[in-house]
Amino acid sequence: xxxxxxxxxxxxxRLSEHDRRLLVAxxxxxxxxxxxxxxxxxxxxxxxxxxxxxxxxLAEVLFHYGPLRGRAIAEARQAWExxxxxxxxxxxxxxxxxxxxxxxxxxTELDSLVALVLALNxxxxxxxxxxxxxxxxxxxxxxxxxxxxxxxxxxxALLPTVVWSASSFTANLDAxxxxxxxxxxxxxxxxxxxxxxxxxxxxxxxxxxWSSAKDELARAEDLTPALALEYSAVLxxxxxxxxxxxxxxxxxxxxxxxxxxxTPPSSLPGLLLTTDEVMHPALRLYLLGLLSVRLGESxxxxxxxxxxxxxxxxxxxxxxxxxxxxxxxxxLELGRGxxxxxxxxxxxxxxxxxxxxxxxxxxFSQALSRYTRALALQEAGRYEEALxxxxxxxxxxxxxxxxxxPSHLWRARIxxxxxxxxxxxxxxxxxxxxxxxxDPELEPLVExxxxxxxxxxxx
Numbered sequence: 001x002x003x004x005x006x007x008x009x010x011x012x013x014r015l016s017e018h019d020r021r022l023l024v025a026x027x028x029x030x031x032x033x034x035x036x037x038x039x040x041x042x043x044x045x046x047x048x049x050x051x052x053x054x055x056x057x058l059a060e061v062l063f064h065y066g067p068l069r070g071r072a073i074a075e076a077r078q079a080w081e082x083x084x085x086x087x088x089x090x091x092x093x094x095x096x097x098x099x100x101x102x103x104x105x106x107x108t109e110l111d112s113l114v115a116l117v118l119a120l121n122x123x124x125x126x127x128x129x130x131x132x133x134x135x136x137x138x139x140x141x142x143x144x145x146x147x148x149x150x151x152x153x154x155x156x157a158l159l160p161t162v163v164w165s166a167s168s169f170t171a172n173l174d175a176x177x178x179x180x181x182x183x184x185x186x187x188x189x190x191x192x193x194x195x196x197x198x199x200x201x202x203x204x205x206x207x208x209x210w211s212s213a214k215d216e217l218a219r220a221e222d223l224t225p226a227l228a229l230e231y232s233a234v235l236x237x238x239x240x241x242x243x244x245x246x247x248x249x250x251x252x253x254x255x256x257x258x259x260x261x262x263t264p265p266s267s268l269p270g271l272l273l274t275t276d277e278v279m280h281p282a283l284r285l286y287l288l289g290l291l292s293v294r295l296g297e298s299x300x301x302x303x304x305x306x307x308x309x310x311x312x313x314x315x316x317x318x319x320x321x322x323x324x325x326x327x328x329x330x331x332l333e334l335g336r337g338x339x340x341x342x343x344x345x346x347x348x349x350x351x352x353x354x355x356x357x358x359x360x361x362x363x364f365s366q367a368l369s370r371y372t373r374a375l376a377l378q379e380a381g382r383y384e385e386a387l388x389x390x391x392x393x394x395x396x397x398x399x400x401x402x403x404x405x406p407s408h409l410w411r412a413r414i415x416x417x418x419x420x421x422x423x424x425x426x427x428x429x430x431x432x433x434x435x436x437x438x439d440p441e442l443e444p445l446v447e448x449x450x451x452x453x454x455x456x457x458x459x
Contacts, residue, residue, distance in 0.1 A: 018044075018048070022044065022057075024040055025037055025040035025054070026057065029057060029354075030354050031318065032351065032353040032354055032358075034068070037061045038058065038061050038065075041055075041057050042058060049082075055082050055083045056083050056090075056092065059079035059093070060355075061355075062076035063076035063096055063100075064355035067394065067395045068351065068355075068370075069388075070388035070389055070390075070391045073103065074103070074104070080096050080097050081093075081097070084097075091120055091121055094116055094117045094120070095117060095126060095130070098110065098113045098130055098133055098134075099133060099168075102136070102170050103171070103395055105138070107138055110134050110138065114130045114131070117130050125158055128151065128158055129162045129166075131147065132147055132151075132162050132165065132166045133166060136172040136176060137172065152185065156188050156189055156192050159188075159192070160270060160272045161272075163176065163196070164398055166179055167180070167202075167398040169395065171394070173206050173207050173434070174207070176398075177200050177204065182196070183199070184196040184219075189267075190223045191223060191224045191266055191273055193223050194220040194222075194223030194224030194227065195224060195273055197216045197219045198216070198224070198227055198228060198231055200213075200216045201213040201214070201216035201217045201231070202362075202398050202399060202402055203398065203401060205238075205402040206401035206404060206405065206434065207405075207434060207437055208435035208436075208437065208439060208442050208446075209437060209439055210442070217231065217232045217235075226260070226263045226276075229254055229258060230276065230283055231362065232251060233251050233290065233291060234287060234290065237290045237291060237293075237368060239371075239372075239375070240442075242441045248295055249291075249295065251291055252288060252291045252292065252295075255287055255291070256288065258284060260283070263277070265277055271360040272360050275360040275364060276363055276364075278314035278315070278317055279317055279320065281311065282311055283363060285311070286308060286328065288304040289301045289304035289305055289308070290328070290331070290368075298332060301328060301331070301332055301335075302332070305325065305328045305329065305332070308325055309325050317353065317364075318352045318353030318354070318357070318364075319350040319351065320353055320363065320364055320366075322349075323350060323351060323366060323369070326345045327345075327346070327349065327372070329345045330343075330345035330346045330372065330376075339376060339380055343376050343377070343380060346373040349369065351366055358396075359396065359397045360397075361399065362399030362400070365396065365399055365400060367393065367403055368403075370392050371389075371406070371407070374389035374390045374410065378390075378413075378414060383414045383417060383418055386410070387414055387415075390408075390411050390414075391407070393407050405430075408427045408428070408431040408434070409428070409445060409449060412425070412427035412428040412431065412449070412452065425453055428453045432446065432450065
């Protein structure tokens, strides 16, 4: 589809000026150039305020790419509402507004919007997603039990979208985990069960339960071994986790033994299981380098980096391969104490890929790289920029969730530096809510946050 859009742009002289502008904007959206897409759609809407296609696509860009740029998806609300003002039965706009209301926990609006979606689409496969968002956002325990039972009887084709949406847009980690575990029932397809365990691992880590996350990843190994290995490696590289060198070396040994190019494709349809398939060989080299960084073995990092640089980026993967190269270069520079050079590499990453890929994959969303960039900006004293990047993890995807709590902690520290105590206290408290049941190994961070809340309160 991307190639067709690019070809259409090349032959744009056959279109009207308005259609050509829409096509150029759509091509930017599909290629992942969110800034260009937003500029283009805003210009079209300025000239044609009632153009529902431009309004809809502008809202899509703000909703799906906004969080990757540290912007709240609520920025898309006005555009969705303008679509509805022109087309009151536009289901796409309603579904996205349900998600925005779920994040905000707006009960009255959520009930009204869900009722509208269900009235317009009583037999739609989106029905379960809409109900799940309402149940989790409003923390309705009785309705949650009914929902879990109903999902247990539902066909597997519906489950991943429901679990992904509920995990991404409600901040109800424990309930989302219960939904993810429905995917792991023995009656489900093996790869689907593996994905359920992988998502449960991300939800566990988002709550500070690393030991439980590792158990879930281990359960996924026999079911979807490639994904389990890749996510075990990238999560183990998280800088806030106390991971032993022996664990890192064992993961590296397994990656070295893995024939990534021979990994069979998924037998199940859908981006949530197939997005990373074209990237397995490149991800293997990137993860080998990442673990070697964590182990302090710069020569090994350089070797894997050279192999990755020589590899062609797979078709349809956007800028991901080049961005992985820049991420490893930045880590080498950080290890050498060259902060400016590291930031230069991180700021040159383009993160250009269709938004559906970034929501379906922790690698396409580059969650760890974004977190590293935020840390580097903080170290450089560029606090306002660091706050933006630390704010890029919520409201997006289950794969970004492990970084939400640590990002709240860092935002609190920065806001204290900026002498904004009320905001700092808010982020400390949000961190404590998310990591209320954190593992003992992570308790020092929890104790730090508690002490700072007490100090700020006393002040």
